[in-house]
Amino acid sequence: xxxxxxxxxxxxxxxxxxxxxxxxxxxxxxxxxxxxxxxxxxxxxxxxxxxxxxxxxxxxxxxxxxxxxxxxxxxxxxxxxxxxxxxxxxxxxxx
Amino acid sequence: xxxxxxxxxxxxxxxxxxxxxxxxxxxxxxxxxxxxxxxxxxxxxxxxxxxxxxxxxxxxxxxxxxxxxxxxxxxxxxxxxxxxxxxxxxxxxxxxxxxxxxxxxxxxxxxxxxxxxxxxxxxxxxxxxxxxxxxxxxxxxxxxxxxxxxxxxxxxxxxxxxxxxxxxxxxxxxxxxxxxxxxxxxxxxxxxxxxxxxxxxxxxxxxxxxxxxxxxxxxxxxxxxxxxxxxxxxxxxxx
Numbered sequence: 001x002x003x004x005x006x007x008x009x010x011x012x013x014x015x016x017x018x019x020x021x022x023x024x025x026x027x028x029x030x031x032x033x034x035x036x037x038x039x040x041x042x043x044x045x046x047x048x049x050x051x052x053x054x055x056x057x058x059x060x061x062x063x064x065x066x067x068x069x070x071x072x073x074x075x076x077x078x079x080x081x082x083x084x085x086x087x088x089x090x091x092x093x094x095x
Numbered sequence: 096x097x098x099x100x101x102x103x104x105x106x107x108x109x110x111x112x113x114x115x116x117x118x119x120x121x122x123x124x125x126x127x128x129x130x131x132x133x134x135x136x137x138x139x140x141x142x143x144x145x146x147x148x149x150x151x152x153x154x155x156x157x158x159x160x161x162x163x164x165x166x167x168x169x170x171x172x173x174x175x176x177x178x179x180x181x182x183x184x185x186x187x188x189x190x191x192x193x194x195x196x197x198x199x200x201x202x203x204x205x206x207x208x209x210x211x212x213x214x215x216x217x218x219x220x221x222x223x224x225x226x227x228x229x230x231x232x233x234x235x236x237x238x239x240x241x242x243x244x245x246x247x248x249x250x251x252x253x254x255x256x257x258x259x260x261x262x263x264x265x266x267x268x269x270x271x272x273x274x275x276x277x278x279x280x281x282x283x284x285x286x287x288x289x290x291x292x293x294x295x296x297x298x299x300x301x302x303x304x305x306x307x308x309x310x311x312x313x314x315x316x317x318x319x320x321x322x323x324x325x326x327x328x329x330x331x332x333x334x
Binding site: 027028030037045 | 127128129130132133136222225226229233
């Protein structure tokens with residue numbers, strides 16, 4: 001098995017109508033059409049999907065691990081941002 | 096089950112079984128991991144078809160593992176060695192195109208002996224053909240070397256394609272029309288792949304093809320030996 005110089009693709013699979021596409025994994029392929037076919041073989045062989053997206057991995061802009069604190073930590077100590085912070089008055093229905 | 100239906104099931108079942116084994120030989124050797132999985136998936140589809148077809152005739156294990164070479168009824172195309180990747184793709188393009196057209200017709204008969212299997216299998220086979228077509232286009236219209244290898248593979252296997260259209264007794268199919276459709280379909284793919292359609296003979300003295308009568312090419316014996324040795328060495332072994 002030689003290593004491949006084909007580009008990397010991210011695969012998103014929608015498992016059922018109405019749900020959103022979920023990241024399933026990544027694979028190598030020479031172009032988008034082959035990536036779609038490889039994704040079908042790798043990720044939907046057991047009835048996992050009704051729709052597939054493939055995206056070149058280089059097109060993904062990711063947050064950096066170094067920025068984790070400014071990005072995410074400030075949310076941790078503000079419980080009032082969660083709906084569970086508030087008590088539900090008696091008598092409120094359909095909530 | 097009449098004997099002609101049995102004979103037809105054996106012919107189609109052996110085609111699927113033998114090609115499945117050939118494709119399985121790529122496991123651990125394919126050029127890239129993704130392609131190895133793709134070839135293994137095609138092999139498993141074909142194995143599923145073979146199991147249904149051989150079970151129509153008798154015990155599937157006995158038929159697969161205990162018959163002698165002369166008792167196999169597959170066409171010679173499917174037993175040809177994998178060669179380089181281009182040979183595997185050319186073999187697949189020729190065979191899957193044939194299988195798709197044949198199963199499409201068998202499914203359309205509605206209540207024939209093979210209609211149920213064919214209706215299910217034709218969807219699998221359409222994917223196999225698409226896979227082979229995509230690769231034929233990319234190799235044929237790729238680099239100078241990939242073009243040359245693809246061209247050589249298509250030419251080398253050409254003489255095995257006439258046999259596909261020898262009528263199989265028990266199948267109600269217009270074989271001449273099937274062959275014309277096959278030629279048109281394969282020609283269209285090869286032309287898009289910038290590969291000249293091979294001009295060698297497909298029938299007659301210089302072509303190959305007596306697999307349906309039980310005559311096989313040299314490499315088939317070695318393939319069978321590998322396929323059958325475990326079952327023959329350990330009769331009745333289970334997991």
